[in-house]
Amino acid sequence: MHAIQTLDARTIIDAGIAEAERIGNPTNIAVVDASGCLLAFARMDDAWRGSVDIAIGKAWTARAFDVETKALAKLAQPGADLYGIHASNGAKVMIFACGMPIKEGETVIGAVGVSGGTGKQDEGVAEAAAQAFARG
Amino acid sequence: MHAIQTLDARTIIDAGIAEAERIGNPTNIAVVDASGCLLAFARMDDAWRGSVDIAIGKAWTARAFDVETKALAKLAQPGADLYGIHASNGAKVMIFACGMPIKEGETVIGAVGVSGGTGKQDEGVAEAAAQAFARG
Amino acid sequence: MHAIQTLDARTIIDAGIAEAERIGNPTNIAVVDASGCLLAFARMDDAWRGSVDIAIGKAWTARAFDVETKALAKLAQPGADLYGIHASNGAKVMIFACGMPIKEGETVIGAVGVSGGTGKQDEGVAEAAAQAFARG
Amino acid sequence: MHAIQTLDARTIIDAGIAEAERIGNPTNIAVVDASGCLLAFARMDDAWRGSVDIAIGKAWTARAFDVETKALAKLAQPGADLYGIHASNGAKVMIFACGMPIKEGETVIGAVGVSGGTGKQDEGVAEAAAQAFARG
Known part of the structure; x- marks a missing residue:
């Protein structure tokens, strides 16, 4: 299995930052490896401090x-099958958009998490970041 | 009181694994004793890492x-009598399906928790596991 | 990289239990995979309840x-280089004997943790468990 | 007050990585800003997973x-004035070497934390990292 390496994480974060700068949305970006362990993190200038934990949690959750x-969000609503999951795992589980698995073929080898702007803005950033690895 | 023993826990988990394999749903299975203390645990290959804590939490909660x-889930919804209970006990309380008490007659002597697939899949696994003890 | 699988974890635990029974030392045995995530756990009848968390923590720490x-213990004493490390990582770090990495050649692919008896007793159990994988 | 910015954090981490590579000591490097909030983090390939939290904690503690x-370590030993401080602040306080304030003149404007090798190795990395900002 290909493992995400430090340099890959840098590539992923830089792609996210570039997109975040393009749309003027300072944000936090975290990358975890296949074990869910933090590999790299960056907080852009003026990004929310409270979103550091959220970005890391999203990456962790996606793996x-x-x-x-985003898919987990639907399942975690009141009345849905996984309502309450956000409190599990020491409340590290983030149940709103912008945690995305990073795949090699069908195998999840890590994940990226983005938090700082609106859901829609962060989503573009997370996609740009995740795709950077696919291209890399 | 008959206590669940290590060998019982093994029987319970093996029955759950057999059912999980039959339906192609890799999962996590935990068994606690009458004191709520973990007795045995198994994570099947490719089961979600985030579900380890959830399976253990479900078993603990059921006892x-x-x-x-599953019954607790209804009571824990917004507006219902126990809304908020998931945050108690250090957030160990899991409020979605697949934690099941293990009984001897009317006495609860332990519990099993299953987490890894959809609610419906996990439920079949948990039932197969719980029944293994009844039969054993 | 070879990954530890559910069946390997079972083999490891069974070898540990056999040794623990041989010396009359009921104990707890945990196996984590390369990501530090719990793969299997067993508490023998009459083993200390307080050692569940310790066995899991030892396996996690070793990975x-x-x-x-055991080596970490020396480094974590008052006055030594890593004094205080036991409080890091949410206090999951166990700094006494009987967490052992499981290796394939030079690569750590998981770990086993044993807790329940005296250090010396647990050490024999952990060694028997770890060696079962090497043989397996 | 001059604030540490994302680009500064990158410079600091890169200088640390360069030194860590030079001495063959894969490590984790974290940078916090004046508020103690994480600004950037990198885990080098093969660096200890358990040191992610420690590197971040060291940086936080130094600020x-x-x-x-390193100075705090002396004060936190059994019998010394601050013995027990490691358990405060949710146990985020790291009391061994390699958390260093980053200063502008006499003003602390952030901090760097390094964890992964022996104390002596990590110290060289932390110094290289901290000095990169002074020069930058």
């Missing part, structure tokens, strides 16, 4: 359940 | 309140 | 630092 | 008390 956190 | 977590 | 926890 | 964590 912990091999799922986009 | 802590002597209830199927 | 987190790729070291026998 | 929280405006002190090198």
Whole structure:
């Protein structure tokens, strides 16, 4: 299995930052490896301090359940099958958009998490970041 | 009181794994004893890492309140009587399906928790596991 | 990289239990994979309940630092280089004997943690468990 | 007050990585700003997973008390004035070497934390990192 390496994480974060700068949305970007362990993180100038933990949590969550956190959001609503999951795992589980698995073929080898702007803005950043690895 | 023993826990987990393999749903299975203390645990290959904590939490919860977590889910919804209970006990309380008490007659002597697939899949696994003890 | 699988974890735990029974030392045995995530756990009848968390913590620690926890103990004493490390990582770091990395050649692919008896007893159990994989 | 910016954090981390590579000591490097909030982080390939939290904690601690964590270590030993401080602040306080304040003149404007090798190795990395900002 190909592992995400430090340099890959840098590539992923730089692609995210470039997109975030393009749309004027200072944000936080975290990359975890296949074990869910933090590999790299960057907070852009003026990005929310409270989003550091959220970005890291989104990346962790996307790998912990091999799922986009956006999909998890639906399952975690009141009345849905996984309502309450956000409190599990020491409340590291983030259940809103912008945690995305990074795949090699069908295998999840890590994940990226983005937090700082609106959901829609962060989503563009997360996609740009995740795609940078696919291209790299 | 008959206590669940290590060998019982093994039987329970093996029955759950057999059912999970049958339906192609890799999952996590935890068994706690009457004191809510973990007795045995297994994560099947490719089961979600984020579900380890959830499976253990479901088993703990099912014994802590002597209830199927599925029933607790209804009581824990916004507006319902126990809304907020998921944050108690250090957030160990899991409020979605697949934590099941293990009984001897009417006495709860332990519990099993399953997490890894959809609610419906996990439920079949948890039932197969819980019944293994009844038969054993 | 070879990954530890559920069946390997079972083999490891069974070898540990056999040794623990041989010396009459009921104990707890945990196995984590290369990501530090719990793969399997067993508590023997009459083993200490307080040692569940310790066994899991030892296995996690042995992988987190790729070291026998026995070696870490020396470094973590008052006055030594890593004094205070036990409080890091949410206090999951165990700094006494019986967490052992499981290796394939030079690569750490998981770890085993044992807790329940005296250090010396647990050490024999952990060694028997770790060696079962090497043989397997 | 001059604030540490994302680009500064990158410079600091890159200088640390360069030194770590020079001495063959894969490590984790974290940079916090004047508020103690994480600004950037990198884990080098093969660096200890358990040291992610420690590197971040060292950086946080160095700013929280405006002190090198090496100096804090002495004060935190059994019998010394601050014995027990490692358990405060949710156990984020790291009391061994390699958390260093980053200063502009006499003003602490952030901090760097390094964890992964022996104390002596990490110290060279932390110094190289901290000095990169002074020069930058």
